Amino acid sequence: MKKMKTEEAVGQVLCHDITQIIPGVTKDAVFRKGHIIQEEDIPVLLSVGKDYIYIWENDENMLHENDAARILYEMCRNDNMYPSEVKEGKIEILAECDGLLKVDRQKLFQVNSLGEMMIASRHGNTVVRKGDKLAGTRIIPLVIQKEKMAKAQNLCQDHPILTLLPFKKKKAAVITTGNEVYYGRIQDSFTPVIRQKLAEYDTEVIRHRILDDNPEKITAECLESIREGADLVICTGGMSVDPDDKTPLAIKNTGARIVSYGSPVLPGAMFLLSYYQHRIPILGLPGCVMYAKRTIFDLVLPRIMADDPITADELASLGEGGLCLSCPECTFPNCGFGKGW
Numbered sequence: 001m002k003k004m005k006t007e008e009a010v011g012q013v014l015c016h017d018i019t020q021i022i023p024g025v026t027k028d029a030v031f032r033k034g035h036i037i038q039e040e041d042i043p044v045l046l047s048v049g050k051d052y053i054y055i056w057e058n059d060e061n062m063l064h065e066n067d068a069a070r071i072l073y074e075m076c077r078n079d080n081m082y083p084s085e086v087k088e089g090k091i092e093i094l095a096e097c098d099g100l101l102k103v104d105r106q107k108l109f110q111v112n113s114l115g116e117m118m119i120a121s122r123h124g125n126t127v128v129r130k131g132d133k134l135a136g137t138r139i140i141p142l143v144i145q146k147e148k149m150a151k152a153q154n155l156c157q158d159h160p161i162l163t164l165l166p167f168k169k170k171k172a173a174v175i176t177t178g179n180e181v182y183y184g185r186i187q188d189s190f191t192p193v194i195r196q197k198l199a200e201y202d203t204e205v206i207r208h209r210i211l212d213d214n215p216e217k218i219t220a221e222c223l224e225s226i227r228e229g230a231d232l233v234i235c236t237g238g239m240s241v242d243p244d245d246k247t248p249l250a251i252k253n254t255g256a257r258i259v260s261y262g263s264p265v266l267p268g269a270m271f272l273l274s275y276y277q278h279r280i281p282i283l284g285l286p287g288c289v290m291y292a293k294r295t296i297f298d299l300v301l302p303r304i305m306a307d308d309p310i311t312a313d314e315l316a317s318l319g320e321g322g323l324c325l326s327c328p329e330c331t332f333p334n335c336g337f338g339k340g341w
Contacts, residue, residue, distance in 0.1 A: 002055040006045045009037045012055045016065060016142050017088040020048050029088050033066060054142065062143045065089030071149050072119055072137035075111065075156040080164040081134060090138040095128045095164055100306035102163040110155050116140050117152060121162065123339050127302045134162060165306035170232050172198055173207040173225030175218060177247050178237040182212040190236040190290045197297065201305045206230060213238055218250035222282055231280050232304060239270040239286040247284050248272055256282050260312045264319035265338070268296025273310060293330050299338040317341045 004012060013036055020030035030044060031037075037045075037053070045053065063071075069091045073083050076093055084092040095101075103124030112118055121135035128134060174194055181188045188210060195205060207225050211217050218235065225233050238247035248261055256274035261284075263271045272284030281304050289297045299318065303310055321340040324332075 003052050004055055006042060006050055006053050009045075009053050009055070010039050010042070012037050012053070015054055018045065018048060018050060018053075019088055020044075033064070059143075061146055063146050063149055065139050065142050065144070068117065068139040068144050068149055069137050071153060072111075072117060072139070074160075075153060076119060076121075076135055076137060076161045078160045078163050080166060081162065088138075089142070090136055092136045093134045093162065095130055095132045095134055097164070097166050098127075098129050099164045099166040100302050100308055101126055101128045101134055102165065102308070104159070104161050104163075107155055107161045111152050111161070114148065114152055116144050116148065119161065125299075125303060125308075125341050126333055128164065134164070165308055167201050167302075167305045168307055169202040169204075170305060171204050171206045171230050172232040172234060173222075173228070173230035174205055174209075175221050175225070175233065175235045176208070176210045176237060177213060177218055177235060177250075179212045181237070182210055190285075190287075193290055194234055194236065194285070197301060201301070203232070203305070213246050215246040215250035215253065218247060219253040222251065222254045222256075222276075226276060226280055233276075233280065233282040234285060235283065236285050236289070237287065239272060239284050241270075251282050251284055254282060256280075259310060260315045263296050263315050263322075265296040265299065265322040265324075267292040267294075267324060268299075271296045271300075273300065273315065275309070292324070292326070294324055294332045294337060298332065314341045 014031055014033055016033050017029035018031040021027045066086045066089055069086055069089055073091045073093060080096045080099060081093050082096055101122055101124055103121050108119060117139045119135055119137050174191055176188050176191050180186045191208060207228055207230060209221050211221060222233050235247050235251060238245040251272060251274055252258060254276055256276040259273040261272045262269060267288035268286060270286035274282045276282055285297055289295045300310060318338060318340045321336050321338060324337045
């Protein structure tokens, strides 16, 4: 770049955006890269603190910030995403659909560790809606060596940093267990909560049954629900270690693969996750889901709705951040709860 006194720059071409900040009013580019400076522009440039400006001098070994931002965008971009316009050397990545955002943390760390460039994203494994911002990219200086950008690109040759998995339309079955509900001693207040949370996604509850604490009946109902077309089975109640709580045994007896019985999340320690024939989740939900505003169910449900298999190690990683603080005013998901994976 060539440095020039602003008063002498009439007719020259800007090599970067010039930002104007008016507190509480605007922060935006008052002049864009490529603008040809006019006489009337001089007072404006001086008013934003530009006693000198920089004119682009072509160098085959260097990249301008806008071109570098496009490269960073391509390193992040996957299906179901689109870019904002380049603005002040920055590109934002936006969601084309509702879905589950996945972030390759290792690649993100490696790129940001190279220096002179940055990618800032939302937390992975979180729900995003169409039009939401997913990430922002830019380099720190106005220009950067092409060789350094090529090194960053090589880190993402096999797959990009971000993935957006669209939510799938699912058919769910809800099995309410417990003698107290089955015999009408108390009202079923669990199922309405489950229906409300499922309603946040494109889900149809095709079957609901209330059963007593008979593991054979619960097992049979799980299998019958799957035969009827359910691709998600949710069992509520009977999940503690009390001798008369039989739901975990009933789920195991379906032949489903138990991923984990128990999770390092409060509320939600007695949660059970399993997969029948490696593809149909059968969940055992503890009683806390009935009364606590946010629980383990809110953390795993988006991944289930996006057909994103959950491993035992991933559940174990939820320990850090797995304690819900039950804030008087809940701001989930804009809080630390469940950000461990």
